[in-house]
Every structure is written in structure tokens, then in C-alpha cells.
Amino acid sequence: MTIDRGQPAVPLGRAGSMPLVGLGTWQMTGPRCRQAVRYALEVGYRHVDTATMYRNEGEVGRALRDSGVPRGEVFVTTKLPPGGAGRERRILDDSLRALGTDYVDLWLVHWPPRGRALVSTWEQFLATREAGLARAVGVSNYGLGQLDELIAATGQAPQVNQVPWAPALHDPARLAEHRRRGVVLEGYSPFKNTDLGHPVLAEIAAAHGVTPAQVVVRWHVDHQVVVIPKSATPARIAANFDVFGFSLTEEELARVDGLSAGRRR
Ligand SMILES: NC(=O)c1ccc[n+]([C@@H]2O[C@H](COP(=O)([O-])OP(=O)(O)OC[C@H]3O[C@@H](n4cnc5c(N)ncnc54)[C@H](OP(=O)(O)O)[C@@H]3O)[C@@H](O)[C@H]2O)c1
Numbered sequence: 001m002t003i004d005r006g007q008p009a010v011p012l013g014r015a016g017s018m019p020l021v022g023l024g025t026w027q028m029t030g031p032r033c034r035q036a037v038r039y040a041l042e043v044g045y046r047h048v049d050t051a052t053m054y055r056n057e058g059e060v061g062r063a064l065r066d067s068g069v070p071r072g073e074v075f076v077t078t079k080l081p082p083g084g085a086g087r088e089r090r091i092l093d094d095s096l097r098a099l100g101t102d103y104v105d106l107w108l109v110h111w112p113p114r115g116r117a118l119v120s121t122w123e124q125f126l127a128t129r130e131a132g133l134a135r136a137v138g139v140s141n142y143g144l145g146q147l148d149e150l151i152a153a154t155g156q157a158p159q160v161n162q163v164p165w166a167p168a169l170h171d172p173a174r175l176a177e178h179r180r181r182g183v184v185l186e187g188y189s190p191f192k193n194t195d196l197g198h199p200v201l202a203e204i205a206a207a208h209g210v211t212p213a214q215v216v217v218r219w220h221v222d223h224q225v226v227v228i229p230k231s232a233t234p235a236r237i238a239a240n241f242d243v244f245g246f247s248l249t250e251e252e253l254a255r256v257d258g259l260s261a262g263r264r265r
Contacts, residue, residue, distance in 0.1 A: 005046040005073050010184050010224055012159055015136035019075055020221050022047030024230030029056045036232045037063035043238045049228040051079035051110055057098035065100055079110035088124040107134035108162055111141045117149035126156055144177050162186040166193035170260035186226035190216050200255050208246045218243040219256045
């Protein structure tokens with residue numbers, strides 16, 4: 001783990017590093033989105049996740065500008081929508097215009113186009129990185145076989161794979177396979193995939209004087225898995241980021257890992 005922008009981060013090749021905790025923005029649009037991003041930046045977030053498909057890049061960009069936080073201090077991710085294959089560069093130009101920036105820190109293929117790895121899209125992504133429009137490039141919702149297809153065809157692994165992740169989805173073998181390929185695993189929907197009332201989370205939360213949601217975020221940090229909880233509620237936005245004053249013991253980590261028992265084959 002490295003420290004970047006004053007917070008725990010994972011190294012990301014030439015792109016520098018990626019803060020481990022970011023703000024998710026799916027299902028937030030308009031002023032609600034703008035206010036949430038502004039508030040997140042105020043309480044210390046330096047990583048925001050958006051996507052062309054979320055129709056909120058304009059609001060995210062405005063919040064970034066209004067915040068007064070220098071562009072270089074915030075890690076911004078956006079994503080190529082499904083169906084964008086063949087129009088990659090035009091879509092990225094639109095994203096950059098909406099975000100009001102001349103580069104994104106990370107550009108992801110949101111889903112395998114038409115369910116396939118699609119090397120031609122990946123080649124376009126590598127070209128945009130070369131052109132400096134995206135500091136890092138990666139994918140989302142790709143299986144290991146699809147990652148391997150891209151690596152075999154271009155010799156370049158996606159720097160990140162953004163996939164659903166949560167204690168109940170914990171899969172150490174899959175995490176290790178990503179690391180073996182040099183791919184950072186970024187988790188999404190940490191809460192939607194979690195029973196926040198689970199007694200194990202409640203017990204560990206009580207031991208640290210935090211909430212079960214904070215235990216879930218901290219569990220990601222302790223595994224060095226990037227996590228991007230979404231909230232439109234100021235108190236939750238702040239709490240989800242307030243996870244750097246405690247850490248889980250080995251035993252607690254193992255108990256949270258155990259919430260996946262029975263979910264996997
Ligand atoms: N690549 C992909 O295909 C993909 C797919 C899904 C998501 N994502 C990304 O991942 C981000 C996170 O995933 P997500 O939005 O699906 O779900 P999530 O972050 O797991 O959950 C969001 C929900 O949890 C609630 N919440 C937030 N903080 C809470 C807390 N401390 N206690 C209790 N409830 C809390 C939010 O409510 P309030 O907002 O009302 O507070 C909202 O209803 C997305 O926003 C998006 O950026 C990517």
C-alpha cells in the first residue's frame with residue numbers, strides 16, 4: 001500500500017496510484033450528484049467514479065471545479081458505455097468535455113462489448129493512454145479468460161478490473177489471479193451485496209466503535225481492494241470515508257472473509 005493524496009492508495013504503473021476509497025456516483029444525477037461530490041471532496045475523498053452511462057459526468061465535473069481542489073489531486077474514473085465499441089475516441093472526447101478536464105485518471109470498458117473481450121476496443125484504449133487522454137486504462141465486469149485474451153493480443157494487461165465485490169463475494173483465488181496478472185481489483189456495490197445487519201459485522205463494528213458499513217469499507221482497505229461506496233446522504237458520505245482511524249485484526253478479517261462461506265462453489 002502506498003500513500004497518495006494523503007490517503008492509502010494502490011500503485012497504478014505510470015499513472016501513479018489510485019486512492020483505495022472513492023465515491024461511487026451511479027443513480028445520482030443533477031444537483032443531488034453535484035452536492036454529493038462537492039461534499040465528498042470537502043470531507044477528504046480524492047477519488048470519484050462515474051461513467052458515460054450514469055449521465056452525470058457534467059455534474060461531477062462541475063463539482064470538481066466548484067470544490068477548488070486542484071484537478072491533479074483528484075483521481076477521476078469514467079467508462080465507455082456498452083455499445084460504444086467503434087466510437088471509443090469520440091465518446092472519450094465527450095466525457096472529457098462534460099467533465100471539464102483534458103484527461104481522466106482511469107478509463108474503463110464498462111462491460112465486455114457484446115459479451116466479448118473485443119481486442120479492437122482495447123487497442124483504442126491503449127492508444128488513448130499513449131495520447132495522454134487517460135492516465136490509466138482498464139476494464140469492468142471482465143472474467144479472467146477475457147483479461148487473458150486482451151493480454152495475449154496486445155501484451156498489455158488492463159490496469160484495473162472493476163467488478164462486484166463485498167464480504168459475501170470474497171474470493172481470494174480470484175483476487176490472487178488478478179494480482180498475478182498485474183491487474184488491480186476494484187470492487188463495486190459493497191453495500192448492495194452485504195447484509196449490514198449481519199451479527200458478525202455488528203460485533204466487529206461495536207468492538208471498534210464504528211458502523212457495520214464502515215467495517216465493510218475497511219475490510220476492502222485491509223485487503224487492498226479499491227472500494228467505491230455510493231451515497232447521496234452527507235452523513236453516510238462522511239462515515240464511509242472515515243475508516244482510516246482503525247483497522248481489522250487478522251481474526252476479524254478472517255471472520256468477515258467467512259461471510260462468503262456457502263456463496264461460492
Ligand atoms: N462497473 C459497473 O458495472 C458498476 C456497477 C455498479 C456500480 N458501480 C460503481 O460502484 C459504485 C457503488 O456501487 P452501488 O452504487 O451499486 O452500491 P453501493 O455503494 O453498494 O450501495 C449504495 C446504496 O447504499 C446506501 N448506503 C451508502 N452508504 C451507506 C451506509 N453507510 N449505511 C447504509 N447504507 C448506505 C446508499 O444510500 P444513500 O445514497 O441513500 O445514502 C445506496 O442506496 C456505483 O455508484 C458506481 O460508481 C459500477
